Amino acid sequence: MMESSLDIKDLQLNALLEITQAVNNNLPEDDLLKIYKFTLLADLKINKLALFTEKNEEWHCRVNFGTKNDLIGSTLPEEYKELKNQLGLIETSFDEFNSVFPVYHKNKLLSVVFIDSDSKLGIQNRFLNALTNIILVAIENKRLARQQMEQEAYRRELEIAKKVQNFLFPKELPKIERLQIEAFYLPHHDVGGDYYDYIQIDENKFLACIADVSGKGVPAALLMSNFQASLRALVRQTKDLKEIIEELNHTTFVSGNAENFITFFAGIYDFKTKVLEYINCGHNEIILKTDDGIQLLNDGTTVLGMFDPLPFIETLQIKNLDEFFLFTYTDGLTETFNEEDEAFEFDRLLEIVKGDCPQDLSEFHNQILGLLNAFKGSRAFHDDITMLSCRIQNK
Template sequence: MKGTSLDIKDLQLNALLEVTQAVNNNLPEDDLLKIYKFTLLADLKINKLALYTQQSGAWVCRVNFGTKEDLIGGTLPAKYKELKNQIGTVETSFNEFDAVFPVYHKSKLLSVVFIESDSKLGVQNRFLNALTNIILVAIENKRLARQQMEQEAYRRELEIAKKVQNFLFPKELPKIERLQIEAFYLPHHDVGGDYYDYIQIDENKFLACIADVSGKGVPAALLMSNFQASLRALVRQTKDLLEIVTELNHATFVSGNAENFITFFAGIYDFKSKNLEYINCGHNEIILKHGDKIELLNDGTTVLGMFDPLPFIETQRLDNLDEFFLFAYTDGLTETFNEKDEDFGFERLLEIMKQDCPEDLSDLHDHIVKALNEFKGNRSYHDDITMLSCHIQNK
C-alpha cells in the first residue's frame, strides 16, 4: 500500500512538472490542452475524459478521449453548470463516466470535467482539479493578455486615425466680408467618415466640398484620408471639375476595392465671372439660396468608388451669382431619429433654411443642433453629422 501511495505521488509530481513546464514555456492554448490530455492518459491513467470550457459565450467540449462518440465541440447541458466544488453524479448521455466535477478559479467557473478510470488515480479529484486549474488559469491569463494587447493595438490605431483625421480638415476657414465659410463636425465614434474642405485655387477661385464614406470608425477615416490627399493633389494639377471627379473615383475604386463608396459634393466659385460650377456625386440635396429663391443642387453622377469608369458624369454651372448662401450636410443630420422612430428629415431642415441667414453662420449651426437635440429626445445619434455653410457677398 505504501509503495502504491509513493507511486501515485511520483506520477502526480511528474504530471505537475510537465504541465508547469508547458505553462512556463508560454505554449499556445491548443498545445497546452494537448499536453494536458496526454499527461492524463500517460501519467494519471485516466481512461475517459471530457473537458468543457466556455468559448465565445457557449460551453463546449475542448478535450475528449476514450468515449464511444467524439464529444469535441458538443455543448454542455445546463444542469452541469450549476455544480459546486464537489464530485457530482453522471446521468444518461454521459453514463460512460464515473464522475463529473467543476473547476473554479476564485468564484469563476472555468471548466466542467467528466472522468472514468480503473485506477485509484481516477478518484484523486483534488489533484486532478488542481492540475486542470493550472492549465485553465494559464489559458485564461493568455486570453486576457491577448485581449489587452488587442485593445492597446486598437487604441494606438485610433490615436493614429484621429491624428490623421485632424489633418483632413482645414485649420482656418475664410471669414471676410465677401466670403464666409463655417463648418460643424460631430463624429459618431472617436473618428468618423465625414469630410469637408475649402481649397483656394487662385486669387479668384476656390473649391468647397463635403463627403461621406460608407462605414464608420477607423477604416472609414483612413479611406477618407486617402480621398482628401487625392483631392488636394488633383486640385494643384487641374481646375477641371470633371477631370478631378473622374480621377477621385478611380482612386477610391482602387483603395476601397469596390466595397466602399463615397458620396461627394464639390463646387468651384469664380469671383471674377460670378459663376458656380458644381457636381453632386450621390450626395444629399445641397441647398442654395439666392434672393428669395431656393435651389437644390442634385446633378452630377453616382457615388464614387463603386464603378470605374463612372456610368455617367456631368457638371452644372450657375451664372450671375453675386450674393448667395450654400448649405451642405451629411445624412447623419436628416437621418437623426426620435423616440417615435421618426427621422428629422429634409423637410424640417428646409424650413430652417427658409429663415433669414444669420450674420454669424455658427449661430445657424447651433440652431440646427439645438433643433436636432430637441427632436431626438433620449435617442442617441447613430451617424456622423457634418454641416458646411458658405455665404458669398460678391458685389
Template sequence: MKETSLDIKDLQLNALLEVTQAVNNNLPEDDLLKIYKFTLLADLKINKLALYTEQKEGWVCRVNFGTKNDLIGNPLPDKYLKLKNEIGVVETSFDEFDSVFPVYHKSKLLSVVFIKSDAKLGVQNRFLNALTNIILVAIENKRLARQQMEQEAYRRELEIAKKVQNFLFPKELPKIERLQIEAFYLPHHDVGGDYYDYIQIDEHRFLACIADVSGKGVPAALLMSNFQASLRALVRQTKDLLEIVTELNHTTFVSGNAENFITFFAGIYDFKTKSLEYINCGHNEIILKSGSTIELLNDGTTVLGMFDPLPFIDTQQLNNIDEFFLFAYTDGLTETFNEKDEDFGFDRLLKIIKQDCPKDLSHLHDEILKVLNEFKGERAFHDDITMLSCLIQNK
C-alpha cells in the same frame, strides 16, 4: 498498497512538472490542451473525459476522449453552468460519464469537466482539479494578455488615425465680407469618415466640398485621409471638376478595393464671373438659397469607388449668382432617429433653412443642433454629423 500510493504521487508530481514547464514555455493553447489530455490518459487511468469551456459561440466541448461519439464542439447543457465552486466531483446523468466538476478561477467559471474512471478517484480528485485549474488559468491568462495586446494595438492605431484626421480639415475658414464659411463636425466614434474642405484656388476662385465614406472608425478615417490628399494634389494640377472627380473615383476604387464608397459634393465659385460649377457624387441634396428661392443641387454622378470608370458623369453651372447661401451636410444629420423610431429627415432641415438668410452661420448650426437634440430625445447619434455652410455676398 503503500507502494501504489507512492507511485501515484510520483506520477502526479511528474505530470505537474510537465504541465508547469509547458506553461512556462508559453506553448500555444491547443498544445496545452493536448498535454492535459495525454496526462489524464496516461497517468490517472481516466477512461472518458469531456472538457467544456466558453467560446464565442457559447460553452462547447474542447477536449474529449473515450466516448462513443466525438463531442468536440457540442454545446454544454445550461444546468451545468450552475455547479457550485467546490472541490469534489458530483454525480451526473450526462451520457457515458459518472462524475462532473467545475473549475473556477476566483469567482469566474472557467470550465466544466465530465469524467468516467474505473478507478476510485479518492485523493486523485484534488490533483485532477488542480491540474485542470493550472491549464485553464494559463489559457485564460493567455486570452487576457492577447486581448490587452489587441486593445493596445487598437489604441495606437486610433491615435494615429486621430492625428491623420486632424490634417483633413482646414485650419482656418474664411470669414470676410464677401465670403463666410462655417463648419461643424461631430464624429460618432473617436474618429469618423466625414470630411469637409475649403481650398483657395486663386484670387477669384475657391473650392468647397463635403464627403462621407461608407463604414466607420479607423478604416473609414484612413480611406478618407487618402481621399483628401488626392483631392488637394489634383486641385494643384487642374481646375476641371470632371477630371478631378474621375481621378478621385479611380483612386477610391483602388484604395477601397471596390468594397467602400464615398459620397462627395464639390463646388467651385468664381467671384469674377459670378458663377458656381458643382458636381454631386451620390451625396445628399445640397441646399442653395438665393433670396427666397431654394434650389437643390443633385446632378453629377454616382458614388465614388464602386465603379471604374463611372457609368455617367456631368457637372452643372449656375450663372449670375452673386448673393446666396449654400448648406451642405452628411446623412448622419437627417438620419438621426427619435424615440418613436422616426428619422429627422430632409423636410425638417429644409424648414429651418427656409427661414431668413442667416447672417451668423455659427448661430444657424447651433439652431439646427438644438432642434436635432430636442427631436432625438434620449436616442444616441448613430453616425457622424457634419455641416458646412457658405455665405456669398459678391456685390
C-alpha cells in the same frame, strides 16, 4: 498501502511539474491542452475524460479520451452550463461518465470536465480538479493578455487614424466680408468617414466640398484620407471639375476595391464671373439660398467608387450669383432618430434653412445642433454628423 499512496503522490508531483513547466514556457493553448491530456493518461492514469470549454459563446469538447465515441467538437448539453462553483465531483449520466466538475475562475465558468470516476480515488479526483484549474486559468490569462494586446494595438491604430484625420480638415476657414465659411464635425466614433474641405484655387476661385464614405471607424477614415490627398493633388493640376471627379472616382474605385463608396458634393465659385459650378455625386440634397428663394443642388453623377468609369457625369453652372448662402451636410444629420423611431429628415432641416440665418454661421450650426439634440431625446447619434455653410457677399 503506503507504497501505493506514495506512488500516487509521485505521480501527482510529476503531473504538477509537467503542467507548471508547460505554463511557464508560455506554450500555445492547443499545446497546453495536449500536455494536459498526456499528463492525465501517463501520470494520473485517468481512463475516461471529456473537457468542454467556451469560445465565442459556444461550448465544445476540446479534450477527450477513453470513450467509445470521439466527442471532440461535440456541444455541451445546456443543463451543464449552469453548474455551481463547488469542490468535489457531481454525479452525472452523460454518456460514459459518472462524474462531472466545473472549473471556475473569478466567478467565470471556464470549463466543464466529465470523468469516469472511482469513488475510492477521492484524493486523486480533487487533485485532478486542481490540476485542471491550473491549466484552464493559464489559458484564460493568455486569452486576456492577448485581448489586452489587441486592444492596445487598436488604440494605437486609432490614435494614428485620429492624427491622420485631423490633417484632413483645413486649419483655417475664411471669415471675411465677401466670404464666410464655417464647418461643424461630430464623429460617431473617435474617427469617422465624413470629410469637408475648402481649397483656394486662385485669387478669384475657391472650391468647397463635403463627403461621406460608406462604413465607419478607422477603415473609413483611412479611405477618406486617401480621397482628400487625391482631391488636393488634382486641384493643383486642373480646374476642370468634371475631370477632377472622374479621377477621384477611379482612385476611390481602386483603393476601396469597389466595396466602399463615397458620396460627394463639390462647388467651385468664381468671384470674377459670379458663377457657381457644382456637381453632386450621390450626396444629400444641398441647399442654395438666394434672394429668389431655395434651390436644391442634386444633379451630377452617382456615388464615387462603385463604377469605373462613371455611367454618367455632368457639372452644372448657376450664373449671376453675387449673394447666396450654401448649406451642405452629411446624412447623419437628417437620419438622427428620436425616441419614437422617427427620423429628423430633410423637410425639418429645410424649414430651418428657410428661416433667418444668423450672421454668425457658427451660431447657426449650434442652433441646428440644439434642435437636433432636443429632437433625439435620450437616443444616441448613430452616425457621423458634418455641416459646412458658405455665405457669399460679392457686390
